[in-house]
Amino acid sequence: MKEILTIINSIPIQRNFVENLPYNPSLKILLKEKRKAHILAEVIFWKKVRAKTFHKIDFDRQKIIGNYIVDFYVKTLGLIIEIDGSSHNEKQVYDGIREEYLESLGLLVFRTSDFDVKNNLNVVMKELEDFIVLHYGTTPSSKIF
Structure with missing residues (x-):
């Protein structure tokens, strides 16, 4: 049985730590630039989740995985959170x-829009809760008496 990370809405959430993720050190300079950019939606989201304030879950901001930099990463779940702004409009492919690629590593990706983070943050956080419960939640086995 996997270790329980936290409990959301009375549902235990199992850890899903993905080991040995690829890392491209040549992206370090770009990573620093992205962190300095202070993209508003990312800053708003970060203030909501940093320091384990969201169900005691630890989030990393701007994480290198393979040849990509993801917006947020939850190491204990193998979960990536992407906040898509207008730069993603022409980048569906x-x-x-x-x-x-990220899912091939055993990771899951939760996407939301920067508009929603800026204007409907409570809805985004509820959707993230629901996503975590759906993918990492466990129901206690029923006992038959």
Whole structure:
């Protein structure tokens, strides 16, 4: 049985740590630039989840995985959170290839729009909760008396 990470809405959430993820060190410079850019939706989301404030789950911001930099990463779940802004409007094929690669590593990707983060943050957080419960939640086995 996997270790329980947290409980969301009375449902235990199992850890799903994905080991040995590929890492491209040549992306470090770009990573630093992305962190300095202070993209508003990412800053808003980060303030909501940093320091384990969201169900005591630890989020990393701007994480290198393979040849990509993901917006947020939950190491204990193998979960990537992507906040798509206008730069993604013409990149559906690229995003699809990227997501397929990340999922091939055993990771899951939760996508939301920067508009929703800026304007409907509570809805985004509820959708993230639901996503985590759906993919990582476990129901206690029923006992028969």
